[in-house]
Amino acid sequence: MSDTIRDKAAVVGIGQTAFAQSLGRSELDMAIEAILAACADAGLSPRDLDGLVRYDIETTDEENLYAALGQPAIRFFAGTPFGGGGSAAVLVVAATAIAAGMANTVLVYRSRARGRRSSYGAGKHQGGRYWEKLGVELAGLNAWHVPQGLVSAFQEMAMISMRHRIEYGTSDDQYAEVAVAFRSHALRNPAAVMREPMTIADHHASRMVSDPLRLFDCSIETDGAVAMIVTSAERAKDLRQRPAYILAGAMSAGSHHIRLSSYYDHPREIDSPTRVAGQLWAMAGVKPRDVDVAFFYDFFTSLVIIALEEYGFCARGEGGAFVQDGGLAWPHGRLVSNTNGGQLSEAFIHGFNNTVEAVRQIRGTSTAQVVDCELAFVAGGNTDPTGAVLLRS
């Protein structure tokens, strides 16, 4: 395994802005605040940065960002495609650059002005809902779905969720268990946007937005930015924070499905999350039962249930039963997950706020801290391409 990224890199700095439904700030402004906070947390200057990895769909202008950070000498830069699938893959790319000696202080960040009230212009880089800015002349695979009224990811994921129900009988109560567990975590987290308690009845009373998904099955729409600094495992020992070592990481692409175009043309066993799982557990030499805390890409409650199956925490079709009776809830759940409140209740920063919380769990500084937390699992969105990482103390 010496040729992989296993144990070659560590997260040594984390930073974030406030999260809110609308902050009235630009993505660049929020990104800079989070990046400076991450650098300060690590005890580094932005001018120490020599690598940058970000989501392809990040809308902060890269050149403008470099100028704003005092023109660091960047010698490695890369992006991961397709939104939430990248929320763990960005760390895999950063660790790969570090393991290869191509960079030693890599910035990873995500900034989003995505609140419903946060669009400050018609441009795609001016906040707001991306799907409201698709235009009327559709290119690419959007051309096969948007004219039929399937305009956004939540409707696509609703159809995938419905099929999971048709095959396995997944229920409203099981969806609610995910939302209620993560809300209970948000109540402990002062940074979380959603601070009202939620019951299973509250979940069921929320309005249906796209069957079978109710409002409380959906991630929230928020503004905010998060950033991390990744460096070599060797150098991490000399910095001020307890390192969160990247024990293993994996990425997968190839079974493209965004907008359902070919999702049902192949067996679920070759979906990217399932392939990532095989690579990840093999590289790490651990099993799902060894994980102390997990972070799923909770864009929808139903997709957390599906991810549990894809990553081997339970058998296919048994994700619904797994989450019952507080299965994901701190502190006694069978797999405590998304202890920040996740994207359902803390903030929706494309999954990267969950990754930051995984680092806090390894440091021992979460507001829903798992006792003796040594191994944290983080998955990107169960779309394609995607990735996952394991962080260890």
Add this chain to the structure above:
Amino acid sequence: MPAAAPPPLPVPTLDDREFYAAARRGELCFQRCTACGLFRHYPRPICPRCLSREYSWQRASGRGTVFTWTIVRGPTLPAFEHKLPYNVVDVLLDEGVHFVAEVLDCPPEEIHAGMEVVATFVAVSDEITLVKFRRK
């Protein structure tokens, strides 16, 4: 159509213009691999199974069943708000391909997996005719 909310429409490409030409004629056509016989959708210049680049456009039966579905209750694009709530279905056609569309004239509570449907054609512009479905 109202100027405030023009419908988003496909812009045919060199790879898929045959599909739209067929739809204008009232035909549902898919690419079929000459080498292995696989029907495919969306259109692309290679077979995803055997990687052959030889294919022809073949008329499909238009018959299929609902594989999965949703009822969109909003939010949605302004162009579709007038028809909320509306269904979106994934139809598994008899030829083995999946096609995302809408079942016309079917109340939301009656949509279900396995429902038998047949293709129908709705002209929305001079160039674009959308393929929709009706209950069989």
